[in-house]
Amino acid sequence: MLTRPLKDIDRPLAGHDDPDGKNAATSGFGDIVIAILIGIFCFAAYNANMRAIPAGDTYGARYMPFSILRNHSVVLDPILDIIAQGRIPPALGEDTSAFWITHARGPHYVSTYPIALPIVIAPLYIPAVTYLDARGWDPHLVDQVARVMEKLVASLIAVASVALLYLLLRRRAPSGTATLLSLVYAFGTTTWVISSQALWAHGPAQLLVVATMLLLTGPRIESPARLRVVMAGFLCALIAANRPPDAILATALGLYGLRWAGPRRLLFVAAGLVPVALTVAYNLMVVGHIAGAYALFVRPHDYNDDILGGIAGLLVSPTRGLFVFSPFLLFIPFLFPLAMRGRAMRDLTLLMAGAIVLQIVLYAMVDWRQGMAWGPRWLGDGLPMLIWMLPPIVAALSRPGCMLFGMACGVAILIQAVGAFWYVGAADAGMGLGERGPDRMRPMWRPENAPFVAELRHPPAAFDLLRRLQGNIDQIEVVAEESGGAERLIDAAGWALVDSRSPTDAMILVDGRSVAGTGTFFTRPDVVQTLGETSPAGWRMRFPVGALAPGRHELAVLVRADPGGEPRLLRQLSFDLPADSPAWRQDQQFQRSADLARQRLAEHQRPEGYWLTAFTGVPRFEAPQDEMNTYLNAVMLDIAGPAATGTPLADVLARTRRFLAEQIEADGLVRYHGRPDTPTIGTLGCAITPDSDDTALVWRVAPGASGRDRLAAALETIGRFRREDGLYRTWLAERAQYRCLDPGRDPNPADIGIQMHILLLLAQENPPAARALCEALTTRTADDDLWVYYADAPPIVILRLAELQQAGCPLHPPPSRLRTDVPGQEIWVQAAEALSRIRTGAGSCLETNRLLERLATEDFAAVSRMPPLLYHNDLTASVRRFYWSEDIGYALWLRLYYERQRIGWAAQDCGEEGR
Template structure:
C-alpha cells in the first residue's frame, strides 16, 4: 500500500522538473565550516564514551593492515580487554563481544563494515606504529585516539552532508540551524561522535543516500546510491528496514537505470554474505548466533512508548524538538517537495520503531535512545516544512525544545559514565522495565550527581605486574583468611598516580584499589615522584586448580575508561591444605573460624545465598549489607576469643563505606559498587539497613547521622512504626513490592529500636510502646513470618534495653525442616546471657554445639540458618540463607558457653564435679 502511494506520487513528479534546489559552491563551503565546527566540539571533552560494542571496530583496522585478517585471532588479547573469550562456540566468555566459530576462529559479534570501510584512514597510524615499535600500551593509546578521531569525523561529515540535503528544500539559515540541532541536540553527539559504534557510519550512509536520491539521476549517482543503500543494511542489520524504504524510492528515482541501482547494491550484499558464510559460518552473521529468548519484549505498545517517551530511552525526551514531526505530520506529508521520499522513509521509520519495540528496548549501557540514532537524518529531513509553518509562539516552543535538547546532550558529552544505566539494565523479572521509566535513572539527571569526567583520551600509561603470589591460609589479609592471591605491581598515568587499579581473574571482577604507595625503584627509573605501587589481595578458595588469566585494568580519572595495562597467567595448585576436621569443640571452633575467613570476600563482606523455596537447593548468591551487619552483631562480642577481630574489622570498614552522603544505606550497597550488576542492583535506600549499619559500623562523618535520622522519621507511620523503603512508591528502584508497597516489618522495628536506643532514647521508647501494641498483628510479620530465628535473637537484646513486646508464640516457631536446631541455638544463647548459668546449662549447650558441628558441620551444606524472606505476596518468592551466619552463631554460642563456665563456682555441678572440670 505504501509502495502504491509512492508510485502514484512519483509518477506525477516524472512529468515535471523535480522541486529540489541545486547545491551551489557557497553551500559546500558552509557545509565544510559546519563540519569543522562539529569536529572541534565533538573532541572538546577529550575523552571517548565507548562500550564493548566498539572494541572490535577500534582495533580491527590495524589487524587488517598488519595481519591481512578479518578475524580477531591476531589481536584477541587486546580486543578482549582483560576478559576471557569463549572457549567453545557453544559457551559465552566474559568477553561477550567476541564469538568463537568453527576452526578456532574468533570474530566480532557485530558486523565489520565500520572497521573495513575505515581501514584506509588508519594507514598513517599503522606507519607510525611500525616506526615506533609494537608496544601494546602504545598500540592501545593510538587505537583509542584513532577511534575518537574517526568517530567524530564520521559524525561531522554527516552534519555537513545533512546541511546540503536540507538546502535542497529550504534556505541557508534554516538548513544551518537544523544541521546544528542534529549535531548537538541529538545522540549524534554523545553516541556517534564519541566511539566507533555502528550508528555513526549508519547516519553518514543514510544522509549520503538521501542526498543522492534528491539529486539528478545520473549513471554515477545511481550506482553510488545503490551501493550506499545496500551498505546501510550491511553495516547494521536492523537498518535493513531503513534501507528498504530508501531502496523503494530509489528504484523509481533510478528510472531506466534501476538495474545499475540493483547491481551496485548487490556488491556489499555479496561481500557481507561471503564474510558470514566463509568466516562466521552463518548466513545471518555473528549476531544471529547470540540471540536469546530473554532479548525479546512482548509488550509492543509499552516498547513503542519506551523508545519514544520514557525518561531514560525516549527519543522525544532526549531530543524534544523532534516531537514536532509527529505533531505536524500532516504538514510534513502535504509538502509537495520530496513527498515520495518522505512517505517512503516515514513508513520505514514506523516499521523500525515497531521492530525495536519487540526487543528489550533498554539498549544496554549507553546514552539515551541509541537505537534510533540511525533514523535521525530522516527525521531532520521532515522538519523544514514544519518549522516554516509554525506560528511565532510555535517557533518559541521549538526554540525552547531545541535548547533543552542541546543541554541534555551537553550533559552526556561531559558527564556520562554509564553508572546511571546500571539500575536499568540489571533489573529482571516481570517489572524489569520499571526502572527505565524512573526519571531519577535518566542519565541527564543521575550523572549530574558527580563532577564532570576529566579528559582521558590521551593517556601515557606505564606499569607492570611485578608478582603474583598464592598466600596460604592464615597469611592473607584478615589474618585467618583462607587462600588468597596477592598481586603486586605499579602503574602511572601521565606520570601521576591513577584513579584506581582493578584486577580480573578469568575476566571476572577480583578486587580493586585506590591506594598507591611510593616505589623508589620506579621513581628512579621513570623520574617521577608520584606514588605508583599498588597491592591487591583476592580470595581464591572458590577458584579451581589449573591455569588462570589475570588482567590489570587502570583508570586515569574518576569515571574514565579502563585500560588494559597488562595481563598474565598463573597456575593454582590443588588446595592440599585441608580444613581442620572436627574432633572436639575446640577443633570445631578453629574450623568455623577458618571457613568464615575463607568465605570473606576481598572487599570485606560475606555473600548471602537465596532460593525460591524453603529448601536449600540450587542457591544463588548476592551481596547485601544486611548479612554483614548481623554478622558483626552476632560475632562481635566474641571476636577476640574467636580470633576473628581482623576479619570483623574488615567487615566493619566495608559496612561503614556503604553509608552514602545522604546518610542512608541500601540493601545491596552503594550504587557505584563493583558488585552492582552482578551480585546486586542499585536498590532504593531502606530504614532497616540504614539502622543496622549505623548501629554496628557508624560513619566517621558523624554529620551524616542527623539527615539519616530525619529521613527515617519522615517515613514513620501514624501508629508509631517505621516503614521500610525511604522513597515514594514512584521512585522505587530494583524492587518487587508485595501487597503493601512499604510495610512496617517487626524485625525492622527491632533494628530501628536498637539503633534509636543508641542515638535517641525518647524515640526508642516511643517505638517500643508502638511495637508492643502491634506485635501480634499479622501485617507487620512481613519478612520473618516463616523465619523467626532473627526475631528470637533480637528479643534478648530488646529485653536488655528494657523493651518487652509480647510476641505470639506461634510466630516464634517454624515448620521448615532443619530450622528447629537454629532456634534452639538462639534460645540457648539467650539463657547464657541471662546470667543464670549452671553446669547443666553448659552441658546442654555443649551437646547442641556438638550436634551442629557433627561430621565437620555437614548440617551447613543442606540446612543453614534461614534468616528472612521477601514479602511473600510479591510476584517472586525468595528465601535468604547464610552458612556464614551459622558459623558465626556457633562461635558466639561456643565462646559464651566457655565464658559462662569460667564464672561458675567450684562444686556447683554436683558431688562428682571437681574444680576446673567441665
C-alpha cells in the same frame, strides 16, 4: 497558533519546495563551502571535550583496523589480548564479560558486531599503522593511538553526516533553515554524544542514510546515471550490513530507489547485492551463522513482553526517550501533515516515516534499556530521516511556533552538552541495567535517573584522551594467609603512572572477573631511580584464591586516569596456581559456594521477608511467572533452618518466620497466598480459600506469638475435613465457599504430601491423632488419588519420608512414585534422596560431595537454569500449573553442605569408598 494560516502554509517554500521534483538542483559551490565550514566547526566542537565516550560495543571497531592492515585478518585472534581489555574471551556457546567477542566456527574469535565498520574505516588507520611501525608496537602505545584514532574517526564520520545533511536539506529549504537544522542535528541529538565520540555503528549508519538520501533526491531525470544508481544501491544495502536492525530503514530507501532508478533498477539491485553477499559469506564462512554473531549473542532475557511500555520508554522515558533528549522532534508527529508537502518527496517521506515507526516497534519488543550509553542510542540511525521531515514544518511555523521550536532546540543542545562534557556512566549505575526481574524497567522512569540530571552531580569529565599510561605487573605470588588461616592469597604488585602522576585507582581482574581494587599508591624507589618519576606509582593488592582452580589463570590490571574515566589495560599476565590437597581444595570451593548461596537467598528475599515462587503452564522451566505463597516460605524454613545457624542467613530466615506468623488469621487458618489484606493480593496472588496444608506448615515452623487458642481452633477446623478413611482434605471450606480456585476431578482431594505435613504437626500437638493418620496412610501410599500435587514432583515427598520415619511413621511408597520424567529434575531427586539418607544415618560422603559439586558448578548455573520443581496443581484441572523455586535449590544445597560439615566429611578425603 504554532503555524501560519493555512493559505500561507500552502505556498511554496521560497522556491525550495518543488512539488514535482523537476527542479531539485545539485548543490552549488556556495553550498559546498557552507557544508565544509559547518563540518570544520562541528569537528572542532566534537573534539573540544578532549575525551572519547566508548563502551565495550566499540572495542571491535577501535582495534580491528590495526589487525586488518597489519595481519590481513578479520578475526580477532591476533589482537585478542588487547581487544579483550583484561576480560576472558568466551568459549563456544558461553557468555563472559567480554560480550563484544564471540567464539565463532572453529578455533577463531570474531567481533560480536558487524565488521562493515572496521573494514570501511581501515584505510583511515594507515597513518597510525605507519607511526606504530616506526615507534614500535608497545601495548601501551598501541592502546593510546587506538583511543585517539577512535575519537578522530568517529568525529570525522559524524562531521561527514552533518555536512552531507546540509546539502540534503538544501533541496527542501533555504540556506539559513538548512544550516539551522544541520546544527541542531549535529548538537541537539545523539549525533554529538554517541556518533561523534566513539566508533559505534550509529555514526556510519547516519552517514550511509544521509548519503543514500542525497543520491535518491537529486534532480529527477528519466534515467539516472549508472554510477549514481550503483552508488545508491550499494550504500542502501550497506546500511543493513553495517547494522542489521537498520535493514528496516534500508528497505524504505530501497523501495523508493527501485522506482527512482527506473529502467536501471536491476543495476540498483545488483549493486545492493554486493555488500549483502559479502556479509552473508563472512557470516557463514567465518562466524558460522547466516545472521552473524548478533544471532549467537541474543538471549531469552533480551526480549520485552510489554511492547507499549517499550514504545513509551523509547520515546518519552527520562532516561532513553527520544522526545526527551531531542524535544524539537515532537514537532514531527504533531505537525506531520506538513512534512508531506511536495508531491515528489511525499512517497519517500511516507516510506521513511513507516520505517521509523516499524523500527521503534521492533526495538520495543526487546530490552529497550540499550545498555550503558547516553540517551536514545538505538534511534540515532533514523535521525537524518526525521530531520529531513522538518523543513516544511519549520517553514509553516508562526512566530510563537518558531520561538517554541527554537527553545526546544536549545534545550536539546544543552542536554547533549551535558553528555559530551559530564557523562561518565554514573547515571547508568542507578538504572539497574543488569537487572532481569519484572520491575527491571522501573528505574528507567525515575526522573532522578535522567542522565542529564544525574551526571551533573559530579564535576565535568577530565580531558583524558591524550593521557600517557606507563606501568607493569612485577609480581604474582600465591601466599599463605598471614593470620595462619587455611585460605591462600594471591599477592600481586606493580606500578602505574598516567602523565607522570598517580592514577585515580587500579583494579585486578582474574580470568575476566574483578577480584580486587585500590586507590592507594606508594613511592617506588626503583621507578624514581630508573624513570625519574617521583609521583607515587606503586600498588599492591592481595585477594583470596577463592574458587580459582589449580592451573593457569590470567591476571589483568586496569587503571583509570581520572574519576569516571575509561579503565585502561595496564598489563595482562598468566600465572600458575599450584594444586593443594583435593580435600582442602574442595572444602574451599564449597565454602565459597555456601557464601554465594546465602548471598543469593538474601538478595532474592523481598523486604517483607518472603521469596517468590515461579510457575509455568508446562513441565518445563520456560517463560516463568512469579507469585507469592506461604508454602514455599514455610518449606524454606524447614530445609534451610538448620543450615542458617551462626550465619547471616539466620537473620534472613527470621524475617521469613515473622512474615509467616503474620499470615495466621484470627481463626488460626492460613491461606496459600497469605492473608486477604496482604499487599501482594491482586498482583502476586489472590484471596484464596484457607487450606490444611499451609495451615499445618506455618504452625509448625512459624507459630510466632499466636496463642494456643488459635492453634486449637485451626486443628479443630482441619479435623472437620477428615474423611471417613482417616485422611484429611485440602480446602477448609465447602465447595460453595471456594474462592480463587480451579479444582480438578476431586474438588477437595486428600494429597499424600498434605497428609505428611498434617502428620508432622499432629506429631507435635496430638500424637494419638498422628498415629491414626499414619495408620490410615500406610496402606494408601500407592493410590493414584493421593498423588495429586506431587505426581511429577517427588523431592518434597522424599524429604518428608525421612522426617516421618524419625517421627515414628515409616512410609514406603512405590519406588516409581519417587522418580520423575521431567527433564532436568533427576538431580533434585538425587539431592533429596541424599539428604534423606544422611538424616537416617545412611548417607554417602562421596555421593554428597559429587552432588554439591554438580549443583555449585559455574556459580550454581544448574540451579538458575533448571531449579527444582516443588509441586504442581491438580493436573485434572482446566489449567495446569507447575511450581519451581531457584531459592529452594540454594536451600537444598546449603542443607546438604551443612550436613556434610556436621558429620565431619569436610575434614577428610572421601576417596572412592563411598562412605
